[in-house]
Amino acid sequence: MNVLLISPGYPADMPEFTRGLAESGANVIGIGDQGKGALPELVQKFLSHYVEVPSLWKTSDVISALHAQLRGISLDRIECLWEPGIMLAAELRAHFGVPGLTVEQAHRFRDKEAMKVAIDAAGIRTPRHISVDTVAGCWDAALEIGFPVILKPIAGAGSSDTYRVNNEDEMRMALPLLRHVNTVSVEEFVDGEEYTYDTITVGGKISYFNVAWYRPRPLIARSNEWISPQVIALRDVDQANLVDGIKMGQQVIDALGLDTGFTHMEWYRKADGEVVFGEIGARPPGAHQVDQMKYACDFDVFRAWGQAIAQGKMEMEIERLYNVAIIFKRARGVGRIQRIEGMEALQQRFGEHVVWETLLRPGMQRRDWLKTLVSDGFVMLRHPDLQQTLDMADAVGTGLNLYAG
Numbered sequence: 001m002n003v004l005l006i007s008p009g010y011p012a013d014m015p016e017f018t019r020g021l022a023e024s025g026a027n028v029i030g031i032g033d034q035g036k037g038a039l040p041e042l043v044q045k046f047l048s049h050y051v052e053v054p055s056l057w058k059t060s061d062v063i064s065a066l067h068a069q070l071r072g073i074s075l076d077r078i079e080c081l082w083e084p085g086i087m088l089a090a091e092l093r094a095h096f097g098v099p100g101l102t103v104e105q106a107h108r109f110r111d112k113e114a115m116k117v118a119i120d121a122a123g124i125r126t127p128r129h130i131s132v133d134t135v136a137g138c139w140d141a142a143l144e145i146g147f148p149v150i151l152k153p154i155a156g157a158g159s160s161d162t163y164r165v166n167n168e169d170e171m172r173m174a175l176p177l178l179r180h181v182n183t184v185s186v187e188e189f190v191d192g193e194e195y196t197y198d199t200i201t202v203g204g205k206i207s208y209f210n211v212a213w214y215r216p217r218p219l220i221a222r223s224n225e226w227i228s229p230q231v232i233a234l235r236d237v238d239q240a241n242l243v244d245g246i247k248m249g250q251q252v253i254d255a256l257g258l259d260t261g262f263t264h265m266e267w268y269r270k271a272d273g274e275v276v277f278g279e280i281g282a283r284p285p286g287a288h289q290v291d292q293m294k295y296a297c298d299f300d301v302f303r304a305w306g307q308a309i310a311q312g313k314m315e316m317e318i319e320r321l322y323n324v325a326i327i328f329k330r331a332r333g334v335g336r337i338q339r340i341e342g343m344e345a346l347q348q349r350f351g352e353h354v355v356w357e358t359l360l361r362p363g364m365q366r367r368d369w370l371k372t373l374v375s376d377g378f379v380m381l382r383h384p385d386l387q388q389t390l391d392m393a394d395a396v397g398t399g400l401n402l403y404a405g
């Protein structure tokens with residue numbers, strides 16, 4: 001089984017996927033724009049071949065490079081776990097006659113308007129949405145839908161260029177900020193809690209799923225620097241407030257026709273219990289949510305995905321043992337980290353529940369909080385009991401502080 005993996009070295013959690021795939025019996029061929037020597041060690045160790053290209057964004061050049069270098073090797077699967085490469089993977093599949101998401105299907109995972117049209121057609125509740133490419137169109141759409149609305153790019157990521165607009169004055173302020181975005185999706189603003197529904201799907205059947213809860217919603221976390229955003233992988237997925245979202249998630253995967261691979265969906269639950277679709281990607285979530293899955297069930301999630309791809313089945317007993325919280329910290333001030341306060345006290349209180357900690361240390365340059373989801377580092381912790389998990393996460397949110405200057 002020869003599997004072509006696009007960009008095996010980037011972003012940060014790709015190395016483990018390369019390992020998981022190779023350990024599941026696949027011959028993993030990488031293709032990317034990094035030099036071979038610059039690939040993470042784990043990737044180098046588990047790749048059987050690497051095709052280096054100057055850029056991944058000209059499909060015809062990528063195809064030529066593959067023809068030149070893969071003489072005699074046929075490809076059985078072409079995989080990409082990274083949002084910008086989803087269309088490339090589909091185009092390569094079409095060219096090489098390899099099964100998996102087609103160009104048409106992949107487009108529905110990339111273009112948020114096409115996505116919602118397909119999901120509407122399946123009778124699933126989406127926010128009211130109108131896609132526009134002029135300022136006048138934005139006004140018409142907002143007035144038709146009614147304030148508050150969300151304005152966002154149809155192919156955005158990480159809440160970039162996304163605005164909640166409550167009235168006409170705010171609309172006048174937001175529109176100039178979106179001038180560089182070609183097509184804008186104007187949506188009904190859905191108030192509520194926000195969750196994920198992520199799966200490893202095998203042959204159209206969901207073999208594993210995870211539900212995580214964003215505290216607070218990503219747009220709020222992204223708009224307020226003082227917040228320490230949390231994502232909680234939930235242990236009890238049978239709780240009443242998740243049932244409808246999980247059911248919707250299964251319907252969405254059926255509607256979009258995914259065969260085998262990772263999916264990452266976001267959905268909203270309103271105060272009255274109604275669930276509303278947010279978005280879905282044909283890839284795993286970022287910002288270490290896959291590592292949260294690993295710590296929630298103490299299983300090799302990367303190898304589980306590898307089995308799904310290489311063997312068309314997933315042979316693991318998976319038991320949800322813990323809730324896993326990740327808390328991203330943003331330093332106060334700019335420049336280099338000067339000191340960290342509160343670490344010892346928290347370590348003493350519940351250090352045994354911390355599974356990972358990556359806070360920047362004094363002397364290191366702090367990051368641009370708008371450009372990185374991992375902020376100035378994070379703490380990941382777990383506990384079988386949800387309330388205790390939330391209490392510890394909140395204590396990290398308020399009691400641990402990094403200062404830069």
Ligand SMILES: Nc1ncnc2c1ncn2[C@@H]1O[C@H](COP(=O)(O)OP(=O)(O)O)[C@@H](O)[C@H]1O
Nearest residue numbers: 127150156157158159187188189190217218219
């Ligand atoms: N229709 C909506 N109603 C309420 N909040 C929304 C809506 N659309 C987006 N948001 C907020 O903006 C965030 C980013 O939007 P999303 O569609 O997930 O795009 P991406 O994550 O790709 O940037 C969401 O997580 C949510 O907090």
Ligand SMILES: [Mg+2]
Nearest residue numbers: 158159266279
């Ligand atoms: Mg999102």
